[in-house]
Amino acid sequence: MxxxxxxxxxxxxxxxxxxxxxxxxxxxxxxxxxxxxxxxxxxxxxxxxxxxxxxxxxxxxxxxxxxxxxxxxxxxxxxxxxxxxxxxxxxxxxxxxxxxxxxxxxxxxxxxxxxxxxxxxxxxxxxxxxxxxxxxxxxxxxxxxxxxxxxxxxxxxxxxxxxxxxxxxxxxxxxxxxxxxGPHFYPQGDVSNKNMRFFASEYIREQAFKILKDELPYELAVVVDDYQDPMTTKDGKEFDCKISATILVNRPSQRAIVVGSKGSVIKQIGTNARKKIEAMVGARTHLNLHVKVSPKWFKNNYVLDELGLPRTNKSNRVWRQK
Ligand SMILES: Nc1nc2c(ncn2[C@@H]2O[C@H](COP(=O)(O)OP(=O)(O)OP(=O)(O)O)[C@@H](O)[C@H]2O)c(=O)[nH]1
Ligand SMILES: [Mg+2]
The missing domain is CATH 3.40.50.300 (P-loop containing nucleotide triphosphate hydrolases)
Structure with missing residues (x-):
């Protein structure tokens, strides 16, 4: 501007x-x-x-x-x-x-x-x-x-x-x-430098923090694999917001906890997160969640980069590349 x-x-x-x-x-x-x-x-x-x-x-x-x-x-x-x-x-x-x-x-x-x-x-x-x-x-x-x-x-x-x-x-x-x-840097109505894709992953993780107990949240991360904004075409056809995301955990036993009995826990995480995302984007949202075991993801350079956490001058010297 x-x-x-x-x-x-x-x-x-x-x-x-x-x-x-x-x-x-x-x-x-x-x-x-x-x-x-x-x-x-x-x-x-x-x-x-x-x-x-x-x-x-x-x-x-x-x-x-x-x-x-x-x-x-x-x-x-x-x-x-x-x-x-x-x-x-x-x-x-x-x-x-x-x-x-x-x-x-x-x-x-x-x-x-x-x-x-x-x-x-x-x-x-x-x-x-x-x-x-x-x-x-x-x-x-x-x-x-x-x-x-x-x-x-x-x-x-x-x-x-x-x-x-x-x-x-x-x-x-x-x-x-x-x-x-001095001038404003953000156009009127914009609220962040991060996009809805980032906040979708945050809201899924927030629900995981709320629903899961003890240490598990620290060994859990969320990666949005696909994010499609809601849109209306010229001829008035409406498309909902579609999100596909993966919850990464460290161990197979954690996967079982996040999924829950008959998928009850992941369903709850998904429903709660979807409601918050819908309120933010102002459109119906389909949220597809998966859980994947990614051993020691929190030490993996590739995963940390993907999560928007670049290396620092204090980073450990040994790290895993993809
Ligand atoms: N009673 C009270 N609780 C607060 C207040 N501000 C924050 N909290 C609570 O403190 C906890 C941590 O709040 P956050 O806002 O997540 O703290 P944070 O500094 O962002 O934490 P990190 O992101 O982990 O660094 C939550 O349970 C909040 O509800 C306050 O003014 N009064
Ligand atoms: Mg905070």
């Missing part, structure tokens, strides 16, 4: 959402957006790829970069997920570092800093899950002072609850004030 196409009062701000796994980054992205674009679960390491989510308020385009939680690990997939957080934060105007006020917030910041392993440019701290924590203002001031010793580029803190919406208007107002005059 050309600058001349745009309103002279347009403003823009690009913001990375950073923090440890489970800090509430994706919940906050959805709360700011006003709908559930990013997948959320009670388990850590839900988000695996960085992606942009866009909203406009008062002629200000705010591009949020949701990122996977940064965490230290020798496992190749985790190294690449932390790499996604690092890539996601490159070139942004502002970082929002989400710190869960429950548990041990200072230790969480120490862990994040070690795993993220990059200088942070301009950063605000968001103390999250305020609805569950009962910290006084003095306690938060003290905590912030200690965080500033660790990360000198932090400028301020805002306590929020992404779940109840507490102080979200204060955050939105502060982001609008922070934005600089």
């Amino acid at each position: 050309l600058m001349t196409d745009q309103h002279p009062h347009n403003k823009h701000l690009m913001v990375a959402l950073l923090g440890k796994p489970n800090a509430g980054k994706s919940t906050l992205a959805n709360q700011l957006l006003g709908f559930d674009l990013s997948i959320v679960s009670s388990k850590p390491q839900t988000t695996r790829n960085h992606f942009q989510a866009v909203f406009v308020v008062d002629r200000t385009e705010i591009v949020l970069v949701d990122t996977p939680g940064a965490h230290s690990s020798n496992q190749e997939i985790n190294i690449r997920m932390t790499g996604q957080a690092q890539f996601g934060a490159e070139g942004v105007d502002l970082n929002l570092l989400l710190v869960d006020l429950n548990n041990d917030p200072l230790q969480d910041v120490i862990d994040f800093k070690k795993a993220f392993d990059r200088e942070l440019s301009k950063t605000w701290v968001l103390f999250t899950k305020q609805d569950r924590a009962n910290k006084t203002e003095e306690e938060m001031d003290e905590l912030f002072a200690k965080i500033k010793e660790l990360i000198p580029s932090v400028e301020r803190y805002i306590p929020i609850s992404a779940k109840t919406g507490d102080n979200i208007h204060i955050l939105t107002g502060a982001l609008v004030d922070e934005a600089k005059p």
